[in-house]
Structures are given as structure tokens and as C-alpha cells.
Amino acid sequence: MRVRRVEKRHLAAAVGEEWVDPDRRPYVDGETAYVPVREGFFCDAEIPERRPYRGRPFQMVGDTAILHGERPTAEEVAAIVAWRRPACVLHLRTIDGVRRIPEAEVLYGEAHPVRHRENGLTYHLNPVEVMYAAGNLEERAHMGRIVRPGERVADMFAGIGYFTLPMAAAGARVHATEINPVSFGYLQENIRANRLSERVEAVCGDCRRHLTGVYERIVMGHFDAPSFLPDALSHAVPGTVIHLHAVGDATAAIWEALEATDYSATVDTRKVKKYGPHIWHVVHDVELL
Numbered sequence: 001m002r003v004r005r006v007e008k009r010h011l012a013a014a015v016g017e018e019w020v021d022p023d024r025r026p027y028v029d030g031e032t033a034y035v036p037v038r039e040g041f042f043c044d045a046e047i048p049e050r051r052p053y054r055g056r057p058f059q060m061v062g063d064t065a066i067l068h069g070e071r072p073t074a075e076e077v078a079a080i081v082a083w084r085r086p087a088c089v090l091h092l093r094t095i096d097g098v099r100r101i102p103e104a105e106v107l108y109g110e111a112h113p114v115r116h117r118e119n120g121l122t123y124h125l126n127p128v129e130v131m132y133a134a135g136n137l138e139e140r141a142h143m144g145r146i147v148r149p150g151e152r153v154a155d156m157f158a159g160i161g162y163f164t165l166p167m168a169a170a171g172a173r174v175h176a177t178e179i180n181p182v183s184f185g186y187l188q189e190n191i192r193a194n195r196l197s198e199r200v201e202a203v204c205g206d207c208r209r210h211l212t213g214v215y216e217r218i219v220m221g222h223f224d225a226p227s228f229l230p231d232a233l234s235h236a237v238p239g240t241v242i243h244l245h246a247v248g249d250a251t252a253a254i255w256e257a258l259e260a261t262d263y264s265a266t267v268d269t270r271k272v273k274k275y276g277p278h279i280w281h282v283v284h285d286v287e288l289l
């Protein structure tokens with residue numbers, strides 16, 4: 001297919017041009033769009049004809065393709081390489097343990113730190129070292145939409161900044177704690193890369209030891225969050241909203257933790273993604289009264 005290379009941000013403006021072949025779809029790879037060219041017009045590259053990809057679902061994190069579940073076959077990997085031209089293909093088997101360290105197998109290329117763009121923010125991470133949860137994309141954007149500028153927020157399990165960065169970018173003052181030094185290194189890099197150093201105070205260590213004062217919002221993005229609730233509650237005031245992530249319904253644990261305090265609360269539950277057969281990753285939004 002004869003194409004012209006156009007920067008992705010100029011694609012929308014380019015599609016109305018006379019030289020664009022309206023019967024073929026542009027192909028976007030990273031920041032470059034390959035726009036099909038009509039006969040008789042100049043092209044600056046030739047790429048194989050694109051057919052719709054009907055292979056196994058995968059996610060792109062930076063230039064790396066990631067698959068979960070069953071180990072992919074050689075044919076499945078080859079189809080992804082031909083279609084998306086990733087620098088690396090990884091199979092992530094599990095993300096277990098307190099620090100959420102992935103167990104990864106490299107199936108193509110070499111694992112390396114990537115630069116991933118999401119909702120206007122830049123994330124640096126190495127997918128074989130730290131977790132990247134594609135299914136939480138909407139939840140991350142949601143957190144950026146609901147914070148109020150200037151509010152004081154604790155992100156108790158900050159990881160590489162999936163919630164910290166959108167909230168800080170929306171104007172919140174975020175106190176981010178992360179126990180895994182590797183994730184913490186990426187968190188610091190990502191705060192700098194997005195020029196959010198003035199809004200984020202990041203600490204490497206156990207959140208239970210580093211929370212200070214009171215917060216208007218507390219994000220608990222870890223499936224063991226219910227056991228950390230007494231710590232969160234001791235840094236809350238009436239009006240504080242706690243976003244507690246859980247696998248399955250954790251409302252009983254929430255009410256039990258609240259019984260030891262003077263708070264009453266409203267609890268709203270939102271689904272984030274399917275976690276297994278009949279099991280959902282949910283967020284309980286707990287507003288203290």
C-alpha cells in the first residue's frame with residue numbers, strides 16, 4: 001500500500017486532502033500515521049496491505065504487546081508482530097504478591113522500559129518489572145475527573161502513578177506512597193515527566209507508616225485494601241471520600257471497620273472490570289458522614 005507518513009496529531013487535518021485514498025484506512029503506529037495515497041500522487045513509503053486483525057486480543061503498552069491468560073502460540077505471536085510491529089511481545093502469567101511483580105515471558109524481541117501515553121499523560125515503565133492494568137483505564141480517567149483542584153488526596157498504593165498522575169494533573173495535591181522501590185523509581189520519573197512535582201509528594205515505604213494529617217480523598221488501589229481501612233480512617237474527617245478497590249463485594253468489611261469509629265457513611269459500588277467467572281474488580285466509594 002502506497003502511503004504518506006504524517007504525524008498522528010495532524011491526521012485529522014490530513015484526511016480531507018486531495019491526495020488521500022478514501023477507500024483505505026490510515027494505519028497509526030505510535031506517533032506516526034501512514035495515510036493511503038491515491039494513484040498519481042506522491043507517496044513516501046510502501047507498507048504491506050492492511051487486513052483487519054482477527055487474532056487473539058492483546059494490549060499495547062508503549063511499543064510492547066502484552067498478552068494474558070493461556071500461553072500464546074507461535075502463530076498468534078507472529079500474527080501480532082505482522083499486524084502491529086511491536087518491538088517486544090510479552091506473555092504475563094500472573095501479577096501476584098503484595099508488590100504486584102509480574103511473572104513475564106518474552107516471546108519476541110527484548111523486554112525494555114517503555115514510554116506509554118494514556119489520557120494525555122506519559123508513563124514510563126518496564127512491563128516485566130511493574131504491573132500495567134489496561135482494564136483500569138476508565139477508572140484512572142474517572143479519578144482525574146472527580147477530584148477538585150487543591151484538595152488533599154492520599155494515594156496509598158500509588159504504583160507507578162496510575163491514579164496519582166491524573167488526579168495531580170486535575171489540580172489535586174497528592175500524597176503518594178509506594179512500597180516497591182522499582183515501582184517507586186518509575187513513579188518519580190513519571191511525576192517529573194508530566195511536570196507534576198509541585199503537586200505530588202511521593203514517599204517510598206509502607207503507607208501505614210507515612211500517612212500524615214487528614215485527607216479529603218483517599219485512594220486504596222489494592223485488593224487487600226479492607227485490611228488497611230483502620231489506617232485510612234484515622235486520617236479522615238467527615239466528608240472524606242475513600243475509594244476502596246476490591247475483588248468482589250467488600251461492603252461487609254467496610255461496615256465492620258466503620259463500627260470501630262464514630263462515622264456513618266454512604267457506600268456506592270462501581271464495577272471496574274471482570275476479574276474471573278462471576279467475579280468483578282469493583283470500587284466502593286465510601287463517603288464519611
Ligand SMILES: C[S@@+](CC[C@H](N)C(=O)[O-])C[C@H]1O[C@@H](n2cnc3c(N)ncnc32)[C@H](O)[C@@H]1O
Nearest residue numbers: 098099100157159162177178179180206207221
Ligand atoms: C495493585 S497495585 C496498584 C497500582 C495502581 N494504584 C493501579 O491501580 O494501577 C498496588 C501497589 O501497591 C503497592 N503496595 C502494596 N502494599 C503497600 C503498602 N503497604 N504501602 C504502600 N504501597 C504498597 C504495591 O507495590 C503495588 O505497586
